[in-house]
Amino acid sequence: MNRLGTILVVIGFGIFLAIPFLTEHNVSDSFITKEYNSEERAKLASSAYTSILNQDITTWKLLATTDEAIALVNKSVIDTYGFSGEDIIRLENLAHNNSLNAQSIEALWGKGNFKVEAFKNYGSWLFDREFSSDEELESNIKQVTNNIAQYEVIPKKGIDKYAAKSLKYSISKHSITGLLQNNAVLFLLLTFGLTAIGGLLMLQVFMDEKPGIKNNGIFFHPAKARKWLGIIIGTLLISFYILLYFFPEYMGGWIRIVDPISYKLNGSEAGQFFLYGFMYTTSMLVMGARMMAKYRHNKYQLIRTGSVMFFQTIFAFLIPEILVRLNQPYFDFKNAWPLDYDFFFDFELQKLIAGGNLGMFMLVWGIAFSLIGVPIFTYFYGKRWYCSWVCGCGGLAETIGDPFRQLSDKSLRAWKIERYMIYSVLVFAVVMTVGVLYTYFTGASELLGINTFSMRQVYGAFIGAGFSGVVGTGFYPLMGNRVWCRFGCPLAAYMGIVQKIKSRFRITTNGGQCISCGNCSTYCEMGIDVRSYAQRGENIVRASCVGCGVCAAVCPRGVLKLENDSPTNRVNTTNFVRR
Amino acid sequence: MHVVIIGNGISGITTARHIRKLSDHQITVISSESEYFFSRTALMYIYMGHMKFEHTQPYENWFWEKNKIDLVFDRVTDLNTDNQSLSLTSGETISYNKLVLALGSTPRPLPTKGAELSGVQPMYSKQDLELLEDTKNIKQAVIIGGGLIGIELAEMLHSRGVHVTLAVRESQYWDIVLPPEEAKMVGDHILSRGIDLRLGTAVESINGSDKVESVTLGTGENIDCQFVGATIGVVANIGLIKNTSIETNRGILVDEHLQTNLPNIYAIGDCAEIKEPNTGRRAVEAVWYTGRIMGESLAQTICDKPTPYNPGIWFNSAKFVDLEYQTYGDVPAKIEGELTSIFWNELEPERSLRIVYEKDLMKVRGFNVLGLRLRHELCDEWIKTGKTMDFVLNHLEELNFDPEFYKKFASQVKSQFEALV
Incomplete structure (x- = not known):
């Protein structure tokens, strides 16, 4: 069974990896017209496509051609709407005559002309100015005309980098033809289906053994001990996240095969984040089943794992999709700010406000949940109620990430770095949120001299995508399964402060029974040196503890117990060990 | 003052750490087994692939230098108690003001024919x-x-x-x-x-x-x-002091302050034999925590706060493949005389609880569990204060140290006991 499972996983995953190479595209004239969304642009672009028109081509060929086409469009709009060399000479001449001003350029090209209006916007600072030299004059004018080309002509008349990104994605996704286009369901089964079935069959390995701790051979394993397979898996994960966040146009084939599911759920085609959500959920379910098989003797692990599987499937995946189908705002009820960092972004707020009664409920719920629910629950149960029972990131770490938990760094140095990083991200998240709300309510684009829009862009790219995705998950096989939760998650930082300062939660150390073996520290995914407390007979109260309970499970002497109890005397030291 | 400790196991290392906490004495720890302190109890997990050797080290390698504890990775070949010095394989000689023998155990040689074969x-x-x-x-x-x-x-x-x-x-x-x-x-x-x-x-x-x-x-x-x-089994590792005037029996004989018959020389851990052990304790106890407590106590004594070794009420634990075992207090293999016990067990999941108590006074004397976990502090307190069986059975749930959501056992034990009397 285990061998068959392994074979199915290798086949299913192999086909999945092959899909980008099996994806074929075919573009027609009318398709190009439609995608470029303007007769004019389509006409300019079409010359790039002539050689591949109505032919089956690869994604790379298609995207390279599209890059050329976009360049052609942009060159042409600059020729048409931008300033030519001759135009620049004319402007210089006006300046020489001390008559570079709105009237003179209107006289040149006519009032209301695109060029004129643009120059008035971008170049008014040159009007009626003295220039110390011809060089200065020329460089100033060129600076203005270049800015106009970049910020005015291309975005308004041509295709800027954001438009290019979505255009390339759309062309790639919508031009798929042949095998994948016609057999999406088949490929869905061959990839996700086979991998999932194989994964479940592989659980036999645990079921063959009697219930109990199953850590045999972990540090000899090629994937679980940072050996060759771990490095390969890490590389694949990192590549996947880079594609997902930065180059989704190459993922058309993968997205295509989940289209049928997307249509069933929300009534429209899949996008890259639907694919991601689907992969996330199915992998969590399979690996959650693995976690349950592995810890089937431990009821805390069974219930907890069931809980993260439930919240991911129902709250993070299904409910938002069904809401969309019902024309309601996409909303994950269990996501809390500041992990849900864009909750207070203008478009999100507008979406909820426009969403009628349900939208308003979501708005109130989200705020109350994050600001009142989170600290109250954390007071009663520690942050584990969220991090290892509800959270999607935590759920991923506890299921798919479980094989890598022993790779977290336990050194004091790592702890120090962790504290600097996670609290910096929290501060960043709070400042950014205050900034965007300030902009939302006052309309001012800057807060204390910082542009709030760029603040949120930087956060989204570096923390939202880069940290939580690429590093946070991609590095599972290299740095353990809680890289994001430990070093980056602002919600974990926020709950950690509550947990450390005032909470009923602690890990109790059982008198003097500790033998310093180190199982607890080794298997702590958060890199807490649990042993250093246990061997002193001291209870463990740490901001970072997510309460997964694995330390207590692997302890061979019954030394550790996760408990909620009176918050006074939490860090109690028994008199069995002198400190 | 120079304190030299031979042996970097739990006893020797605990002594060194606590002397450092209490004083500025020069401390040297000598071991021929490993460069740094590791947890012997975890060696099995390295072989099984649960851990790597570095995981068995409770302190990071920089810890020793930072705390000015000198580590010497060498074997002591000779001990001269007259001029208070010892020699190492490297030829180096180290003199001491106080010497701590934390030599540990050595496996009992197999008397069987063919024991010398390779393998x-x-x-x-x-x-x-x-x-x-x-x-x-x-x-x-x-x-x-x-x-x-x-x-x-x-x-x-x-x-x-x-x-x-x-x-x-x-x-x-x-x-x-x-x-x-x-x-x-x-x-x-x-x-x-x-x-x-x-x-x-x-x-x-x-x-x-x-x-x-x-x-x-x-x-x-x-x-x-x-x-x-x-x-x-294991025996006290006392080969090193065979030719000295330090008194030995099965182990190195020490008084309640862990001092040998020679002044300035102490013995702790597996190699020590307590001359007059407390009731309920044995003269040689090769378990982890006694080594630790001896180290803690001896450090006080060496730092001019004479502290007798007092391990308190016996406890221990082990794990037999997947079955955990804990014991507290007095649970002899053969329960007889003034003692009797109640035994409850279950096959799925395998677990058992035994409570030993005095027949006449019904006072609790000990607990034995398999497959479940008890709270050390409470067991200790109840035994120490001689709680009656009535009290114990009515508060049994408080002893439970199993993870959350585990099947409770208190009511079953109680009803079994009530059926018995």
Whole structure:
């Protein structure tokens, strides 16, 4: 069974990896017209496509051609709407005559002309100015005309980098033809289906053994001990996240095969984040089943794992999709700010406000949940109620990430770095949120001299995508399964402060029974040196503890117990060990 | 003052750490086993792939220099108590003002014929683990001895797919410590985990020309094997002081302040034998926490706060493959005389609880559990204050240290007891 499972996983995953190479595209004239969304642009672009028109081509060929086409469009709009060399000479001449001003350029090209209006916007600072030299004059004018080309002509008349990104994605996704286009369901089964079935069959390995701790051979394993397979898996994960966040146009084939599911759920085609959500959920379910098989003797692990599987499937995946189908705002009820960092972004707020009664409920719920629910629950149960029972990131770490938990760094140095990083991200998240709300309510684009829009862009790219995705998950096989939760998650930082300062939660150390073996520290995914407390007979109260309970499970002497109890005397030291 | 500690196990290292906390004395710790302190109890997990060696080190390597504890990785070859100095293999001589002997144990040599063959080894030190790691291509192994190390070694080899026969001379597993019901449960558990436990089985001889090839049991049965584990217990490691005037019996004899018959020389941990042990405690106790407590106490004494060694009420724990064991207080293998007990157990999941109490006064004296966990602090307090069975059974749930959501046991135990009386 285990061998068959392994074979199915290798086949299913192999086909999945092959899909980008099996994806074929075919573009027609009318398709190009439609995608470029303007007769004019389509006409300019079409010359790039002539050689591949109505032919089956690869994604790379298609995207390279599209890059050329976009360049052609942009060159042409600059020729048409931008300033030519001759135009620049004319402007210089006006300046020489001390008559570079709105009237003179209107006289040149006519009032209301695109060029004129643009120059008035971008170049008014040159009007009626003295220039110390011809060089200065020329460089100033060129600076203005270049800015106009970049910020005015291309975005308004041509295709800027954001438009290019979505255009390339759309062309790639919508031009798929042949095998994948016609057999999406088949490929869905061959990839996700086979991998999932194989994964479940592989659980036999645990079921063959009697219930109990199953850590045999972990540090000899090629994937679980940072050996060759771990490095390969890490590389694949990192590549996947880079594609997902930065180059989704190459993922058309993968997205295509989940289209049928997307249509069933929300009534429209899949996008890259639907694919991601689907992969996330199915992998969590399979690996959650693995976690349950592995810890089937431990009821805390069974219930907890069931809980993260439930919240991911129902709250993070299904409910938002069904809401969309019902024309309601996409909303994950269990996501809390500041992990849900864009909750207070203008478009999100507008979406909820426009969403009628349900939208308003979501708005109130989200705020109350994050600001009142989170600290109250954390007071009663520690942050584990969220991090290892509800959270999607935590759920991923506890299921798919479980094989890598022993790779977290336990050194004091790592702890120090962790504290600097996670609290910096929290501060960043709070400042950014205050900034965007300030902009939302006052309309001012800057807060204390910082542009709030760029603040949120930087956060989204570096923390939202880069940290939580690429590093946070991609590095599972290299740095353990809680890289994001430990070093980056602002919600974990926020709950950690509550947990450390005032909470009923602690890990109790059982008198003097500790033998310093180190199982607890080794298997702590958060890199807490649990042993250093246990061997002193001291209870463990740490901001970072997510309460997964694995330390207590692997302890061979019954030394550790996760408990909620009176918050006074939490860090109690028994008199069995002198400190 | 220069304190020299021979041995970097839990006893020696605890002494060093606590002396540092209390004083500025110069501290040197000498070991020939490992450069840095590691947890001996975790060696098995390295072999089983649960951990790497570095995980068994409770302190990071920078810790020692930062705390000015000098570590010497060398063997002491000679001890001169007259001029208070010792010599190392390297030729270096170290003098001391106070000497702490934390020499540990050494495996009891196997008296069996053929014990000298290659492939026969104990499992005690880091070097034993390395030797075991070098022994490749083992298909079958026979382990001799029914103690805690025997079952650990069996579990280690079994985890790598070796067929293990565990030959135990006694008629029940570890029956010098466990009452019959618990011994039976542990024995059954070991069998259920695929280890071929042979009770009441003596090993007559180990056979082979150079390497071990088989063993012959007392029954005459021959078992083919490429490895023999010699785990018939440990004895105090006192070879170093044989030629000195330090008094020994089974171990190095010490008074309540852990001092030997010579001033300025102390002995702690597995190698120490307490001349007048407290009631309920034995003279030599080779367990982790007694080493730790001796280290803590001795550090106080050395730093001019004379502190007698007082380990309190006996407790211990172990794990037999997947079955955890804890014990608190007085639970003799044979419960008789003024003592009696109530025993509750369950097969699915395997777990048991025994409460030992005084027949006439109904005062609790000890607890034994398999497959469940009890709260040390409460067990200790209840035994110390002589709580009655009535109290114990009514508050049993408070003792429960199992993880959340585990099946409770208190009400079952209580009703069984009530049915009994």
